[in-house]
Amino acid sequence: MGLWEILQYEFMRNALAAGIMASVACGVVGALVVTRRISMISGGISHAAFGGIGLGFYLKFNPILGALIFAIISALSMGIIKEKTGISEDSAIGILWVTGMSLGIVLISLTPGYTPNLFSYLFGSILTVPRSDLIAMLILDIAILLVTYMFYERFLAVSFDEDYAEASGIPVQYTYLTLLLLVALTVVILIRIVGVILIIAMLTIPATIAWQFSYKLKQIMIISFILSVIFTVEGLWLSYMLNLPSGATIVLVSVATLILSSALKRTLRK
Amino acid sequence: MSEEVIRLENVWVKFGDHIVLEDINLSVRNRDFLGIIGPNGGGKTTLLKVILGLIKPTEGNVTVLGNPPEKSRRFLGYVPQISQFDREFPATVLDVVLMGRLGAKGILRKYSSEDIRVAEEVLESVNMLEFKDEHVGRLSGGQIQRVLLARALVTDPKILLLDEPTASIDEPTKIDIYELLKELNRKVTIVLVSHDIGVISSYVEKIACLNRRLYYHGSKEVEGEVIEETYQCPIYLIAHGFPHRVLRRHDKKDSREK
Numbered sequence: 001m002g003l004w005e006i007l008q009y010e011f012m013r014n015a016l017a018a019g020i021m022a023s024v025a026c027g028v029v030g031a032l033v034v035t036r037r038i039s040m041i042s043g044g045i046s047h048a049a050f051g052g053i054g055l056g057f058y059l060k061f062n063p064i065l066g067a068l069i070f071a072i073i074s075a076l077s078m079g080i081i082k083e084k085t086g087i088s089e090d091s092a093i094g095i096l097w098v099t100g101m102s103l104g105i106v107l108i109s110l111t112p113g114y115t116p117n118l119f120s121y122l123f124g125s126i127l128t129v130p131r132s133d134l135i136a137m138l139i140l141d142i143a144i145l146l147v148t149y150m151f152y153e154r155f156l157a158v159s160f161d162e163d164y165a166e167a168s169g170i171p172v173q174y175t176y177l178t179l180l181l182l183v184a185l186t187v188v189i190l191i192r193i194v195g196v197i198l199i200i201a202m203l204t205i206p207a208t209i210a211w212q213f214s215y216k217l218k219q220i221m222i223i224s225f226i227l228s229v230i231f232t233v234e235g236l237w238l239s240y241m242l243n244l245p246s247g248a249t250i251v252l253v254s255v256a257t258l259i260l261s262s263a264l265k266r267t268l269r270k
Numbered sequence: 271m272s273e274e275v276i277r278l279e280n281v282w283v284k285f286g287d288h289i290v291l292e293d294i295n296l297s298v299r300n301r302d303f304l305g306i307i308g309p310n311g312g313g314k315t316t317l318l319k320v321i322l323g324l325i326k327p328t329e330g331n332v333t334v335l336g337n338p339p340e341k342s343r344r345f346l347g348y349v350p351q352i353s354q355f356d357r358e359f360p361a362t363v364l365d366v367v368l369m370g371r372l373g374a375k376g377i378l379r380k381y382s383s384e385d386i387r388v389a390e391e392v393l394e395s396v397n398m399l400e401f402k403d404e405h406v407g408r409l410s411g412g413q414i415q416r417v418l419l420a421r422a423l424v425t426d427p428k429i430l431l432l433d434e435p436t437a438s439i440d441e442p443t444k445i446d447i448y449e450l451l452k453e454l455n456r457k458v459t460i461v462l463v464s465h466d467i468g469v470i471s472s473y474v475e476k477i478a479c480l481n482r483r484l485y486y487h488g489s490k491e492v493e494g495e496v497i498e499e500t501y502q503c504p505i506y507l508i509a510h511g512f513p514h515r516v517l518r519r520h521d522k523k524d525s526r527e528k
Contacts, residue, residue, distance in 0.1 A: 035360055150378050157369040160359050167322045167348045168425070169373030215405035217360045 006240055011127055015246075018129040019232030021137040022193045022202070025186040027225025028148050030207035031217060032179060036159040039204045041078055041180065044093040046187045046199040048074035048100030053121045053196070054107030063121060064133065067191055070100060071184035079177040124195035124247030126236060133192055140185050151178055156217055193232070194247040205254040206231065212265045231257065272300040275429055275459050276321060281330030283316055290316045294330070294484045298429075303455045305474030306463040312481040314463035315351065318431050321461070322348055335428065344374055347422030347458075349432040352414050357407035363417050364402040367393055370424035385424075392420045396450065412443035419450070430454065432462035436470075448473040 006012045033042050052070030056063030074096050081092040158165045158175045166172045190199045210223035235250030276298035283291040290313045319325040323339030334342040367389040393399040396416040436444040464470050478486040
Protein backbone atom coordinates (compact mmCIF):
# COMPACT_ATOMS: atom_id res chain seq x y z
CA MET A 1 0.00 0.00 0.00
CA GLY A 2 1.32 3.41 -0.92
CA LEU A 3 1.73 6.40 1.30
CA TRP A 4 -1.05 8.38 -0.42
CA GLU A 5 -3.59 5.67 0.25
CA ILE A 6 -2.69 5.69 3.93
CA LEU A 7 -3.11 9.44 4.03
CA GLN A 8 -6.78 9.13 3.13
CA TYR A 9 -7.40 8.41 6.79
CA GLU A 10 -7.74 11.42 9.02
CA PHE A 11 -5.75 9.82 11.84
CA MET A 12 -2.92 9.28 9.40
CA ARG A 13 -2.98 12.90 8.28
CA ASN A 14 -2.94 13.97 11.91
CA ALA A 15 -0.05 11.61 12.55
CA LEU A 16 1.85 13.13 9.66
CA ALA A 17 1.17 16.67 10.90
CA ALA A 18 2.30 15.65 14.39
CA GLY A 19 5.43 14.07 12.93
CA ILE A 20 6.34 17.20 11.00
CA MET A 21 5.80 19.43 14.02
CA ALA A 22 7.82 17.13 16.22
CA SER A 23 10.57 17.21 13.60
CA VAL A 24 10.80 20.99 13.80
CA ALA A 25 11.54 20.76 17.52
CA CYS A 26 13.81 17.74 17.03
CA GLY A 27 15.85 19.38 14.33
CA VAL A 28 16.38 22.71 16.03
CA VAL A 29 16.77 21.62 19.64
CA GLY A 30 18.40 18.30 18.77
CA ALA A 31 21.20 20.15 16.98
CA LEU A 32 21.77 22.34 20.04
CA VAL A 33 21.67 19.37 22.42
CA VAL A 34 24.00 17.14 20.44
CA THR A 35 26.63 19.79 19.69
CA ARG A 36 26.53 20.96 23.31
CA ARG A 37 26.84 17.28 24.32
CA ILE A 38 23.96 17.28 26.77
CA SER A 39 22.01 14.32 25.39
CA MET A 40 21.88 12.66 28.79
CA ILE A 41 20.43 15.77 30.41
CA SER A 42 17.65 15.56 27.85
CA GLY A 43 17.10 11.93 28.83
CA GLY A 44 16.85 13.03 32.46
CA ILE A 45 14.33 15.74 31.64
CA SER A 46 12.13 13.44 29.56
CA HIS A 47 12.00 10.75 32.22
CA ALA A 48 11.37 13.34 34.92
CA ALA A 49 8.41 14.49 32.83
CA PHE A 50 6.82 11.10 33.42
CA GLY A 51 6.27 12.19 37.04
CA GLY A 52 4.06 14.97 35.67
CA ILE A 53 2.12 12.53 33.54
CA GLY A 54 1.43 10.48 36.67
CA LEU A 55 0.31 13.60 38.50
CA GLY A 56 -2.04 14.41 35.62
CA PHE A 57 -3.65 10.96 35.85
CA TYR A 58 -3.92 11.14 39.63
CA LEU A 59 -5.40 14.64 39.83
CA LYS A 60 -7.42 14.20 36.64
CA PHE A 61 -5.95 16.92 34.44
CA ASN A 62 -4.31 16.64 31.05
CA PRO A 63 -1.16 14.54 31.58
CA ILE A 64 0.64 16.54 28.89
CA LEU A 65 0.25 19.66 31.02
CA GLY A 66 1.73 17.74 33.95
CA ALA A 67 4.61 16.66 31.72
CA LEU A 68 5.19 20.28 30.69
CA ILE A 69 5.36 21.46 34.31
CA PHE A 70 7.66 18.63 35.40
CA ALA A 71 9.90 19.01 32.37
CA ILE A 72 10.35 22.73 33.06
CA ILE A 73 11.01 22.22 36.78
CA SER A 74 13.52 19.47 36.11
CA ALA A 75 15.24 21.51 33.39
CA LEU A 76 15.68 24.42 35.78
CA SER A 77 16.89 22.24 38.62
CA MET A 78 19.32 20.50 36.25
CA GLY A 79 20.88 23.84 35.47
CA ILE A 80 20.98 24.93 39.09
CA ILE A 81 22.17 21.69 40.71
CA LYS A 82 25.40 22.03 38.75
CA GLU A 83 26.04 25.44 40.34
CA LYS A 84 24.64 25.15 43.83
CA THR A 85 25.24 21.66 45.18
CA GLY A 86 28.22 19.40 45.43
CA ILE A 87 26.43 16.68 43.45
CA SER A 88 28.06 16.01 40.11
CA GLU A 89 25.97 16.71 37.05
CA ASP A 90 26.24 13.10 36.01
CA SER A 91 24.72 11.81 39.26
CA ALA A 92 22.11 14.58 39.29
CA ILE A 93 20.87 13.43 35.87
CA GLY A 94 20.53 9.87 37.11
CA ILE A 95 18.71 10.93 40.27
CA LEU A 96 16.29 13.16 38.37
CA TRP A 97 15.70 10.39 35.84
CA VAL A 98 14.66 7.75 38.38
CA THR A 99 12.80 10.17 40.67
CA GLY A 100 10.52 11.23 37.83
CA MET A 101 9.87 7.68 36.68
CA SER A 102 9.20 6.39 40.22
CA LEU A 103 6.93 9.28 41.05
CA GLY A 104 4.97 8.66 37.87
CA ILE A 105 4.59 4.96 38.57
CA VAL A 106 3.50 5.51 42.20
CA LEU A 107 0.98 8.20 41.27
CA ILE A 108 -0.49 6.08 38.50
CA SER A 109 -0.81 3.07 40.79
CA LEU A 110 -2.65 5.32 43.27
CA THR A 111 -5.06 6.42 40.56
CA PRO A 112 -8.32 4.49 40.92
CA GLY A 113 -9.51 2.50 37.91
CA TYR A 114 -7.78 1.57 34.69
CA THR A 115 -5.39 4.01 32.97
CA PRO A 116 -5.90 3.06 29.35
CA ASN A 117 -3.34 5.23 27.60
CA LEU A 118 -0.43 4.92 30.01
CA PHE A 119 1.49 3.02 27.36
CA SER A 120 1.02 5.78 24.84
CA TYR A 121 2.93 8.16 27.13
CA LEU A 122 5.73 5.68 27.66
CA PHE A 123 6.24 4.63 24.06
CA GLY A 124 4.27 7.22 22.12
CA SER A 125 1.21 6.85 19.96
CA ILE A 126 1.45 9.07 16.96
CA LEU A 127 -1.68 7.44 15.52
CA THR A 128 -3.97 8.77 18.23
CA VAL A 129 -2.87 12.39 18.47
CA PRO A 130 -5.99 14.48 19.08
CA ARG A 131 -6.52 17.83 17.33
CA SER A 132 -6.10 19.73 20.58
CA ASP A 133 -2.60 18.28 20.98
CA LEU A 134 -1.74 19.29 17.42
CA ILE A 135 -2.56 22.87 18.27
CA ALA A 136 -0.52 22.71 21.48
CA MET A 137 2.42 21.28 19.48
CA LEU A 138 2.16 24.12 16.98
CA ILE A 139 2.28 26.72 19.75
CA LEU A 140 5.29 25.04 21.37
CA ASP A 141 7.04 24.85 17.99
CA ILE A 142 6.55 28.56 17.43
CA ALA A 143 7.92 29.27 20.92
CA ILE A 144 10.96 27.09 20.24
CA LEU A 145 11.71 28.73 16.89
CA LEU A 146 11.31 32.21 18.31
CA VAL A 147 13.57 31.60 21.31
CA THR A 148 16.18 29.86 19.15
CA TYR A 149 16.17 32.78 16.73
CA MET A 150 16.64 35.25 19.57
CA PHE A 151 19.35 33.30 21.37
CA TYR A 152 21.09 31.64 18.42
CA GLU A 153 24.40 33.53 18.62
CA ARG A 154 24.50 33.22 22.40
CA PHE A 155 23.83 29.49 22.31
CA LEU A 156 26.65 29.12 19.81
CA ALA A 157 29.07 31.20 21.88
CA VAL A 158 28.28 29.53 25.20
CA SER A 159 28.39 26.02 23.75
CA PHE A 160 31.68 26.68 22.00
CA ASP A 161 33.56 28.27 24.88
CA GLU A 162 31.81 28.85 28.19
CA ASP A 163 34.75 30.53 29.92
CA TYR A 164 35.30 32.99 27.13
CA ALA A 165 31.59 33.71 26.91
CA GLU A 166 31.49 34.55 30.60
CA ALA A 167 34.67 36.60 30.43
CA SER A 168 33.19 38.60 27.57
CA GLY A 169 30.09 39.42 29.59
CA ILE A 170 27.48 36.98 28.23
CA PRO A 171 25.09 35.73 30.97
CA VAL A 172 26.20 32.13 30.62
CA GLN A 173 23.99 30.68 33.31
CA TYR A 174 20.77 32.21 31.93
CA THR A 175 21.67 31.19 28.41
CA TYR A 176 22.18 27.61 29.55
CA LEU A 177 18.88 27.59 31.45
CA THR A 178 17.13 28.92 28.35
CA LEU A 179 18.57 26.05 26.34
CA LEU A 180 17.37 23.55 28.93
CA LEU A 181 13.91 25.13 28.81
CA LEU A 182 13.86 24.54 25.05
CA VAL A 183 14.74 20.91 25.74
CA ALA A 184 11.81 20.75 28.16
CA LEU A 185 9.40 22.09 25.52
CA THR A 186 10.74 19.66 22.94
CA VAL A 187 10.33 16.77 25.34
CA VAL A 188 6.66 17.65 25.73
CA ILE A 189 6.14 17.78 21.96
CA LEU A 190 7.88 14.45 21.47
CA ILE A 191 6.02 12.56 24.20
CA ARG A 192 3.09 12.09 21.81
CA ILE A 193 5.29 10.74 19.04
CA VAL A 194 7.75 8.39 20.67
CA GLY A 195 6.96 8.54 24.41
CA VAL A 196 9.20 9.53 27.31
CA ILE A 197 11.45 6.49 27.00
CA LEU A 198 12.39 6.96 23.36
CA ILE A 199 12.64 10.76 23.24
CA ILE A 200 16.39 10.77 23.60
CA ALA A 201 16.61 8.89 20.30
CA MET A 202 14.60 11.48 18.38
CA LEU A 203 16.57 14.33 19.91
CA THR A 204 19.97 12.89 19.19
CA ILE A 205 19.95 10.60 16.14
CA PRO A 206 18.90 13.01 13.36
CA ALA A 207 21.25 15.71 14.68
CA THR A 208 24.13 13.24 15.02
CA ILE A 209 23.73 12.20 11.39
CA ALA A 210 23.47 15.82 10.24
CA TRP A 211 26.61 16.72 12.21
CA GLN A 212 28.57 14.07 10.34
CA PHE A 213 28.13 16.06 7.16
CA SER A 214 28.07 19.71 8.22
CA TYR A 215 30.02 22.12 10.37
CA LYS A 216 27.45 24.88 10.38
CA LEU A 217 24.93 24.83 13.20
CA LYS A 218 22.08 26.26 11.10
CA GLN A 219 22.65 23.61 8.45
CA ILE A 220 22.69 20.89 11.08
CA MET A 221 19.33 22.14 12.33
CA ILE A 222 17.80 22.07 8.87
CA ILE A 223 19.26 18.70 7.89
CA SER A 224 18.15 17.09 11.12
CA PHE A 225 14.65 18.50 10.64
CA ILE A 226 14.48 16.93 7.17
CA LEU A 227 15.91 13.62 8.41
CA SER A 228 13.49 13.60 11.27
CA VAL A 229 10.53 14.07 8.90
CA ILE A 230 11.82 11.24 6.71
CA PHE A 231 12.28 8.91 9.70
CA THR A 232 8.82 9.70 11.03
CA VAL A 233 7.08 9.09 7.70
CA GLU A 234 9.13 5.97 7.01
CA GLY A 235 8.57 4.61 10.49
CA LEU A 236 4.90 5.40 10.36
CA TRP A 237 4.47 3.65 7.03
CA LEU A 238 6.47 0.59 8.10
CA SER A 239 4.61 0.31 11.37
CA TYR A 240 1.31 0.48 9.49
CA MET A 241 2.35 -2.11 6.92
CA LEU A 242 3.91 -4.55 9.36
CA ASN A 243 1.59 -3.80 12.26
CA LEU A 244 4.39 -2.68 14.60
CA PRO A 245 4.38 -0.08 17.38
CA SER A 246 4.97 3.25 15.63
CA GLY A 247 7.27 5.03 18.10
CA ALA A 248 9.76 2.19 18.36
CA THR A 249 9.66 1.64 14.58
CA ILE A 250 10.52 5.31 13.97
CA VAL A 251 13.46 4.98 16.35
CA LEU A 252 14.73 1.80 14.70
CA VAL A 253 14.54 3.39 11.25
CA SER A 254 16.62 6.28 12.61
CA VAL A 255 19.21 3.99 14.17
CA ALA A 256 19.54 2.00 10.94
CA THR A 257 20.14 5.22 9.02
CA LEU A 258 22.71 6.35 11.58
CA ILE A 259 24.64 3.10 11.12
CA LEU A 260 24.54 3.50 7.34
CA SER A 261 25.62 7.14 7.45
CA SER A 262 28.48 6.38 9.84
CA ALA A 263 29.70 3.71 7.44
CA LEU A 264 29.34 6.16 4.54
CA LYS A 265 31.26 8.80 6.46
CA ARG A 266 34.10 6.35 7.12
CA THR A 267 34.27 5.40 3.46
CA LEU A 268 34.30 9.05 2.40
CA ARG A 269 37.17 9.78 4.76
CA LYS A 270 39.37 7.03 3.31
CA MET B 271 56.32 55.32 34.87
CA SER B 272 53.05 54.46 33.14
CA GLU B 273 49.84 53.87 35.05
CA GLU B 274 49.03 50.60 36.76
CA VAL B 275 46.40 48.53 34.93
CA ILE B 276 46.32 45.28 36.92
CA ARG B 277 46.94 44.94 40.63
CA LEU B 278 46.78 41.80 42.74
CA GLU B 279 47.30 42.08 46.48
CA ASN B 280 47.82 39.05 48.70
CA VAL B 281 45.64 36.90 46.48
CA TRP B 282 44.99 33.34 47.57
CA VAL B 283 42.95 30.78 45.67
CA LYS B 284 42.00 27.51 47.28
CA PHE B 285 39.85 24.74 45.84
CA GLY B 286 38.75 22.94 48.99
CA ASP B 287 41.95 22.28 50.91
CA HIS B 288 44.08 22.52 47.82
CA ILE B 289 46.02 25.77 47.52
CA VAL B 290 46.33 26.81 43.88
CA LEU B 291 47.62 30.33 44.31
CA GLU B 292 49.46 31.44 47.41
CA ASP B 293 49.80 35.06 48.41
CA ILE B 294 50.16 36.51 44.93
CA ASN B 295 51.20 40.13 44.55
CA LEU B 296 51.43 41.51 41.07
CA SER B 297 51.43 44.90 39.46
CA VAL B 298 51.14 45.30 35.69
CA ARG B 299 51.59 48.70 34.08
CA ASN B 300 50.14 50.10 30.91
CA ARG B 301 51.76 48.60 27.79
CA ASP B 302 53.77 46.08 29.74
CA PHE B 303 54.51 42.82 27.97
CA LEU B 304 54.62 40.37 30.84
CA GLY B 305 55.36 36.70 30.46
CA ILE B 306 54.44 34.40 33.32
CA ILE B 307 56.14 31.04 33.13
CA GLY B 308 55.74 28.02 35.29
CA PRO B 309 55.11 24.29 35.18
CA ASN B 310 51.79 22.72 34.29
CA GLY B 311 49.50 22.77 37.28
CA GLY B 312 51.36 25.77 38.71
CA GLY B 313 48.24 27.92 38.68
CA LYS B 314 48.86 29.91 35.50
CA THR B 315 45.38 29.49 34.04
CA THR B 316 43.85 30.14 37.46
CA LEU B 317 45.78 33.39 37.73
CA LEU B 318 44.42 34.57 34.37
CA LYS B 319 40.91 33.60 35.41
CA VAL B 320 41.31 35.59 38.61
CA ILE B 321 42.27 38.65 36.56
CA LEU B 322 39.24 38.04 34.34
CA GLY B 323 36.97 37.70 37.35
CA LEU B 324 36.00 34.13 36.38
CA ILE B 325 37.45 32.81 39.63
CA LYS B 326 36.94 34.69 42.89
CA PRO B 327 40.03 34.70 45.08
CA THR B 328 39.58 33.04 48.45
CA GLU B 329 41.46 35.99 49.95
CA GLY B 330 42.99 39.17 48.66
CA ASN B 331 42.20 41.98 46.26
CA VAL B 332 42.15 42.21 42.49
CA THR B 333 41.89 45.49 40.64
CA VAL B 334 41.78 45.82 36.88
CA LEU B 335 41.87 49.33 35.43
CA GLY B 336 40.92 50.65 38.83
CA ASN B 337 37.81 48.49 39.20
CA PRO B 338 36.90 44.97 40.25
CA PRO B 339 37.60 42.60 37.32
CA GLU B 340 33.91 41.98 36.48
CA LYS B 341 33.48 45.70 35.83
CA SER B 342 36.46 45.87 33.51
CA ARG B 343 35.69 42.86 31.34
CA ARG B 344 34.89 44.86 28.25
CA PHE B 345 38.45 46.19 28.24
CA LEU B 346 39.98 42.73 28.43
CA GLY B 347 40.76 40.44 25.53
CA TYR B 348 41.06 36.81 26.55
CA VAL B 349 42.75 34.11 24.51
CA PRO B 350 42.18 30.77 26.26
CA GLN B 351 44.13 27.56 25.70
CA ILE B 352 43.16 25.91 22.45
CA SER B 353 43.34 22.44 23.93
CA GLN B 354 40.06 23.00 25.75
CA PHE B 355 37.98 23.14 22.58
CA ASP B 356 35.79 20.53 21.08
CA ARG B 357 37.33 20.38 17.59
CA GLU B 358 34.12 18.95 16.20
CA PHE B 359 31.99 21.88 17.34
CA PRO B 360 30.11 23.37 14.39
CA ALA B 361 31.39 26.91 14.04
CA THR B 362 33.13 28.77 11.25
CA VAL B 363 36.09 31.07 11.73
CA LEU B 364 33.83 34.11 11.32
CA ASP B 365 31.32 32.68 13.84
CA VAL B 366 34.09 32.41 16.43
CA VAL B 367 35.50 35.88 15.85
CA LEU B 368 32.03 37.42 16.03
CA MET B 369 31.57 35.82 19.47
CA GLY B 370 33.96 38.49 20.71
CA ARG B 371 31.42 41.18 19.84
CA LEU B 372 28.53 39.46 21.59
CA GLY B 373 29.17 40.35 25.21
CA ALA B 374 29.00 44.08 24.60
CA LYS B 375 25.63 43.83 22.84
CA GLY B 376 22.33 44.17 24.62
CA ILE B 377 20.49 40.94 25.31
CA LEU B 378 18.74 39.56 22.20
CA ARG B 379 20.57 41.91 19.82
CA LYS B 380 21.80 40.45 16.55
CA TYR B 381 25.14 41.10 14.85
CA SER B 382 25.16 44.28 12.79
CA SER B 383 26.98 44.83 9.52
CA GLU B 384 29.41 46.90 11.60
CA ASP B 385 30.18 43.81 13.73
CA ILE B 386 30.90 41.77 10.62
CA ARG B 387 33.03 44.54 9.12
CA VAL B 388 35.15 44.78 12.27
CA ALA B 389 35.47 41.00 12.52
CA GLU B 390 36.66 40.76 8.91
CA GLU B 391 39.05 43.62 9.37
CA VAL B 392 40.64 41.98 12.42
CA LEU B 393 40.79 38.62 10.61
CA GLU B 394 42.63 40.38 7.82
CA SER B 395 45.12 41.82 10.32
CA VAL B 396 45.99 38.33 11.58
CA ASN B 397 46.11 36.97 8.02
CA MET B 398 43.12 34.69 8.46
CA LEU B 399 40.46 36.42 6.36
CA GLU B 400 40.64 33.85 3.56
CA PHE B 401 39.59 31.17 6.05
CA LYS B 402 36.53 32.97 7.36
CA ASP B 403 34.01 30.36 6.20
CA GLU B 404 36.13 27.34 7.17
CA HIS B 405 35.33 24.98 10.02
CA VAL B 406 37.40 26.30 12.90
CA GLY B 407 38.14 22.81 14.26
CA ARG B 408 39.83 21.78 11.01
CA LEU B 409 42.49 24.50 11.15
CA SER B 410 46.02 23.96 12.38
CA GLY B 411 47.01 24.93 15.93
CA GLY B 412 48.70 28.12 14.78
CA GLN B 413 45.71 29.14 12.69
CA ILE B 414 43.26 28.53 15.54
CA GLN B 415 45.50 30.60 17.77
CA ARG B 416 45.23 33.48 15.30
CA VAL B 417 41.46 33.12 15.16
CA LEU B 418 41.22 33.23 18.97
CA LEU B 419 43.50 36.23 19.00
CA ALA B 420 41.21 37.90 16.45
CA ARG B 421 38.21 37.11 18.65
CA ALA B 422 39.95 38.82 21.57
CA LEU B 423 40.84 41.83 19.42
CA VAL B 424 37.39 42.64 18.00
CA THR B 425 36.44 44.48 21.15
CA ASP B 426 39.51 46.70 20.89
CA PRO B 427 40.80 45.65 24.33
CA LYS B 428 43.22 47.60 26.50
CA ILE B 429 44.67 44.41 28.00
CA LEU B 430 45.27 41.08 26.30
CA LEU B 431 45.46 37.94 28.44
CA LEU B 432 46.81 34.88 26.68
CA ASP B 433 46.90 31.33 28.00
CA GLU B 434 49.61 29.18 26.38
CA PRO B 435 49.41 30.93 23.01
CA THR B 436 52.18 28.79 21.58
CA ALA B 437 51.31 25.38 22.98
CA SER B 438 51.51 22.61 20.40
CA ILE B 439 52.61 24.76 17.48
CA ASP B 440 55.87 24.63 15.58
CA GLU B 441 58.80 27.04 16.07
CA PRO B 442 58.33 29.26 12.97
CA THR B 443 54.63 29.69 13.78
CA LYS B 444 55.51 30.54 17.38
CA ILE B 445 57.76 33.31 16.14
CA ASP B 446 54.98 34.60 13.87
CA ILE B 447 52.61 34.77 16.81
CA TYR B 448 55.13 36.54 19.00
CA GLU B 449 55.88 39.01 16.22
CA LEU B 450 52.16 39.72 16.00
CA LEU B 451 51.95 40.22 19.77
CA LYS B 452 54.98 42.49 19.73
CA GLU B 453 53.24 44.63 17.13
CA LEU B 454 50.05 44.71 19.22
CA ASN B 455 52.04 45.66 22.30
CA ARG B 456 52.52 49.14 20.85
CA LYS B 457 48.94 49.80 21.88
CA VAL B 458 47.86 47.17 24.41
CA THR B 459 49.14 45.67 27.61
CA ILE B 460 49.89 41.97 27.23
CA VAL B 461 50.02 39.30 29.90
CA LEU B 462 50.74 35.82 28.69
CA VAL B 463 51.28 32.60 30.55
CA SER B 464 53.24 29.66 29.21
CA HIS B 465 55.14 26.63 30.37
CA ASP B 466 57.36 27.01 27.36
CA ILE B 467 60.28 29.29 28.17
CA GLY B 468 61.96 28.92 24.80
CA VAL B 469 60.80 31.68 22.48
CA ILE B 470 59.00 33.70 25.12
CA SER B 471 62.19 35.17 26.53
CA SER B 472 63.22 37.09 23.45
CA TYR B 473 59.88 38.90 23.14
CA VAL B 474 58.45 39.67 26.56
CA GLU B 475 59.80 42.61 28.50
CA LYS B 476 59.16 41.34 31.98
CA ILE B 477 59.00 37.86 33.32
CA ALA B 478 57.52 36.28 36.39
CA CYS B 479 57.69 32.67 37.49
CA LEU B 480 54.61 31.01 38.92
CA ASN B 481 54.34 27.77 40.80
CA ARG B 482 51.63 28.42 43.35
CA ARG B 483 53.72 31.40 44.51
CA LEU B 484 54.71 34.16 42.14
CA TYR B 485 58.33 35.19 41.79
CA TYR B 486 58.29 38.50 40.04
CA HIS B 487 61.51 40.17 39.12
CA GLY B 488 60.48 42.94 36.85
CA SER B 489 63.30 42.51 34.39
CA LYS B 490 63.74 39.61 32.04
CA GLU B 491 66.91 38.31 33.58
CA VAL B 492 65.80 35.67 35.98
CA GLU B 493 68.32 33.98 38.13
CA GLY B 494 68.70 30.27 37.73
CA GLU B 495 67.66 29.50 41.28
CA VAL B 496 64.34 31.32 40.84
CA ILE B 497 63.46 29.09 37.94
CA GLU B 498 64.74 26.12 39.85
CA GLU B 499 62.53 27.01 42.76
CA THR B 500 59.56 27.53 40.46
CA TYR B 501 59.88 24.34 38.53
CA GLN B 502 61.40 22.37 41.37
CA CYS B 503 63.74 20.58 39.06
CA PRO B 504 67.30 21.30 37.98
CA ILE B 505 67.52 24.20 35.65
CA TYR B 506 69.36 22.43 32.85
CA LEU B 507 66.34 20.22 32.24
CA ILE B 508 64.37 23.27 31.25
CA ALA B 509 66.93 25.56 29.76
CA HIS B 510 69.03 23.13 27.77
CA GLY B 511 72.21 23.62 29.72
CA PHE B 512 72.38 27.30 30.52
CA PRO B 513 72.64 27.10 34.26
CA HIS B 514 72.45 30.82 34.85
CA ARG B 515 70.71 33.74 33.20
CA VAL B 516 68.72 31.46 30.96
CA LEU B 517 66.46 34.24 29.93
CA ARG B 518 69.15 36.71 29.03
CA ARG B 519 68.36 38.93 26.09
CA HIS B 520 69.38 37.47 22.79
CA ASP B 521 70.60 40.76 21.45
CA LYS B 522 70.44 44.45 22.19
CA LYS B 523 67.77 45.29 19.61
CA ASP B 524 65.09 43.68 21.74
CA SER B 525 65.09 46.36 24.36
CA ARG B 526 62.70 48.66 22.58
CA GLU B 527 62.33 51.95 24.43
CA LYS B 528 58.89 53.01 25.47
